[in-house]
Amino acid sequence: MDKPLKNPPPYAIASVDHALRAAAMLQLEGGLTVSQIAERLGVARSTAHRLLAMLVYRDFAVQDEDRVYRAGPVLELAAHSQSQVSRLRAVALPHLQRLVELVEETANLVIRTGDSVRFIASVECARVLRVGSREGMVFPAHRTTGGLLLLADLSEKELAEVYAPERYRDRPAERPDLAGLRRELARVRRGGFAVNRERSERGLVAVGVPVRGADGRVVAGLSVSLPSVRYEKGRLGELVAALGGVARGIEVELSA
Incomplete structure (x- = not known):
């Protein structure tokens, strides 16, 4: 018997979805600014900043000296981001x-x-x-x-x-x-x-x-x-x- 079909949840939480997508972007791409994240998610820059601040707090992201966000230690694939x-x-x-x-x-x-x-x-x-x-x-x-x-x-x-x-x-x-x-x-x-x-x-x-x-x-x-x-x-x-x-x-x- 195959695995059940994957369908969107009936009561999707936009903020959670945005945070997860932002984490995936950092994991796959290696480094993005607040403006880039905001544009990709289709949200205000202030919203993107709050999302990234929470990801940093939970070690899903880090911010370097150039104010660029990168994958944090929780994301195991960070080492492969430039692969x-x-x-x-x-x-x-x-x-x-x-x-x-x-x-x-x-x-x-x-x-x-x-x-x-x-x-x-x-x-x-x-x-x-x-x-x-x-x-x-x-x-x-x-x-x-x-x-x-x-x-x-x-x-x-x-x-x-x-x-x-x-x-x-x-x-x-x-x-x-x-x-x-x-x-x-x-x-x-x-x-x-x-x-x-x-x-x-x-x-x-x-x-x-x-x-x-x-x-x-x-x-x-x-x-x-x-x-x-x-x-x-x-x-x-x-x-x-x-x-x-x-x-x-x-x-x-x-x-x-």
């Missing part, structure tokens, strides 16, 4: 913005760690009815578009290691049906894209393509997410073409 993930995100963000302008839907970039994927970048579209930012969120890889793209790049041996039964000894219900997953990954390889219809969240459809590194391996999954009421199968070709063009742009910049 390949940070560079990938920095390179991809302008391309995600262009993708949003092209298709007028929310764009995302994910990476895989084991059997999970993390959204390292997310740019929302301007439509009233839209999919919100997933930046910093973690999902089971087999339930997301980007995750399927990353899993499809694995060899049979690598896939078996990711989903080895012993890894799920304490959570057997979360292990996917490997036979069905292999069939789906084969379709992804043949088509060069993946489609997710309400597998991760109800009312959401996502279409994605792989982003490859200089060695040809898939380093990230690039996708657009939209409300299922707005998705039409006839639009799939348009979305895949736009995604493919943007993915190539990211790849060229990464290899430069």
